[in-house]
Amino acid sequence: xxxxxxxxxxxxxxxxxxxxxxxxxxxxxxxxxxxxxxxxxxxxxxxxxxxxxxxxxxxxxxxxxxxxxxxxxxxxxxxxxxxxxxxxxxxxxxxxxxxxxxxxxxxxxxxxxxxxxxxxxxxxxxxxxxxxxxxxxxxxxxxxxxxxxxxxxxxxxxxxxxxxxxxxxxxxxxxxxxxxxxxxxxxxxxxxxxxxxxxxxxxxxxxxxxxxxxxxxxxxxxxxxxxxxxxxxxxxxxxxxxxxxxxxxxxxxxxxxxxxxxxxxxxxxxxxxxxxxxxxxxxxxxxxxxxxxxxxxxxxxxxxxxxxxxxxxxxxxxxxxxxxxxxxxxxxxxxxxxxxxxxxxxxxxxx
Numbered sequence: 001x002x003x004x005x006x007x008x009x010x011x012x013x014x015x016x017x018x019x020x021x022x023x024x025x026x027x028x029x030x031x032x033x034x035x036x037x038x039x040x041x042x043x044x045x046x047x048x049x050x051x052x053x054x055x056x057x058x059x060x061x062x063x064x065x066x067x068x069x070x071x072x073x074x075x076x077x078x079x080x081x082x083x084x085x086x087x088x089x090x091x092x093x094x095x096x097x098x099x100x101x102x103x104x105x106x107x108x109x110x111x112x113x114x115x116x117x118x119x120x121x122x123x124x125x126x127x128x129x130x131x132x133x134x135x136x137x138x139x140x141x142x143x144x145x146x147x148x149x150x151x152x153x154x155x156x157x158x159x160x161x162x163x164x165x166x167x168x169x170x171x172x173x174x175x176x177x178x179x180x181x182x183x184x185x186x187x188x189x190x191x192x193x194x195x196x197x198x199x200x201x202x203x204x205x206x207x208x209x210x211x212x213x214x215x216x217x218x219x220x221x222x223x224x225x226x227x228x229x230x231x232x233x234x235x236x237x238x239x240x241x242x243x244x245x246x247x248x249x250x251x252x253x254x255x256x257x258x259x260x261x262x263x264x265x266x267x268x269x270x271x272x273x274x275x276x277x278x279x280x281x282x283x284x285x286x287x288x289x290x291x292x293x294x295x296x297x298x299x300x301x302x303x304x305x306x307x308x309x310x311x312x313x314x315x316x317x318x319x320x321x322x323x324x325x326x327x328x329x330x331x332x333x334x335x336x337x338x339x340x341x342x343x344x345x346x347x348x349x350x351x
Contacts, residue, residue, distance in 0.1 A: 037082050039091050046191035051211050054196055060104050068100070092221050093185075095151040095176065101190075102183040115289035116184065125149060126177040129160045130169050139165060147255035148181040150218040187251055189214040189223035209247065215254045226251060234271045236264050241273055244280030252281045264328055273328035292317070306340050 034040045034057060047053060052060070062071045074097070081087060093101065106113035116122050128148045129140065140163050142155045149159065157163050161172050171177055194211020201207075214223035229250035234241040241264055258269035265271075272279040284295035296310050296317070304310050312318060314334060317326040324333050331339045 039082070039087055043091070043191065046193070049193045050191045051194040051196050052190050055108070059107065060101055060190060062100070062104070070096070071100075090221055093151070095149075095153060095179070098151045098183050098185050099179045101185065102180060105184050112288045113184075115286065115291075119286075119289035119291065121182045121186075121288070121290065122180050123148075123182065124178050125159070125171060125181050128181045129171065132167065132169075135167060135169055136165050139163070146218055147186075150186060150216050151183070152176075186216055187214070188212040189216070189225070192223065192225065213248065213251060215251055229254065232258065232262055234258065234264050234269070235262055236273055241271060242278040244272070244278055244283070246280035246282060249281040256281075265325070270327045274330035274333070276327060276329070306335075 035044045047057070057063075062068070074094075102113075125148075129135075129144075140156050140160055144156060145152055145159075152159055157172075159172055159176070160169055162169070188210075189212055192212045192214055197207075197210070209226055213226040215226075215229060216223050226247055229247075230253075231243055231247070231250045232253055234243065252270075256268045256270050258264070258271070259266040263269075264273045270281070276284075279299075283299070284292050286292070300310065302309055302311075304313070313324075314322050315324045315326045315329050316322045
């Protein structure tokens with residue numbers, strides 16, 4: 001009996017050690033051994049030509065030393081599916097795995113990850129989908145997942161219950177509650193073709209956008225590169241609004257979009273108009289944290305043409321309750337009887 005137990009224990013230990021051992025075997029090949037499973041070849045080829053090609057697979061996807069048992073369990077399931085020939089048309093990350101990858105991004109991109117973590121785009125599933133104020137005014141629908149929860153497997157009814165305006169609402173999958181609904185892979189395709197980041201140059205040759213910038217399309221389960229995303233032609237009434245040439249804002253428009261009429265301030269639109277016409281989104285919003293505290297000082301003097309501190313003007317920059325939205329406020333909104341002439345400074349008077 002003791003001998004049988006000993007043999008069973010040895011077999012169990014061997015089986016347990018086999019899992020991280022297999023992971024270590026694939027890691028040691030620098031990613032090449034991953035292609036032993038032919039369905040991984042397209043992913044390997046994309047990674048090998050990407051700006052992350054110098055970063056090993058295990059750095060972003062986990063490896064032999066990963067302590068999460070679910071990670072190793074998933075690998076075993078995939079290996080079994082491979083051996084059985086039960087392969088999906090596309091091999092994609094599950095929502096929980098995407099969240100794990102986002103946390104691993106912090107290993108190299110500490111500042112960017114910290115800014116994202118402290119900003120609005122790190123909002124969790126519970127914060128987005130259990131918001132009573134929103135849910136009583138707007139019916140939850142599958143289209144919500146286009147921006148919030150694009151990696152979720154299923155429809156809105158599989159995520160939130162009940163789907164009505166009465167509530168009380170709860171998540172059908174409680175384990176998603178504290179996971180980010182807009183992880184890093186929402187706007188970054190880490191396998192996107194491009195060169196590694198080099199020492200930055202000055203002037204017009206300096207890089208504006210990284211090759212990884214791309215929008216994840218939930219329908220096709222593929223990233224759409226930044227260059228292929230359109231910047232809409234926006235209007236105020238019949239007038240065509242002047243738009244910034246910053247292509248990065250095309251990414252913002254995928255979620256902060258106007259209605260079909262393409263009117264400024266319609267839908268979720270935040271197109272700059274009025275005194276801010278022609279200014280791109282990222283001129284005022286920090287890239288990852290979306291902080292706007294220093295945005296005024298970045299562009300113009302503290303005092304406006306009429307001698308008032310711009311940060312203390314009656315706009316939504318000062319207070320959310322202001323009727324003058326900072327995105328499209330006009331001088332005439334505060335001066336309906338006519339815009340006053342510029343107040344000359346003391347230095348200008350002396351000259």
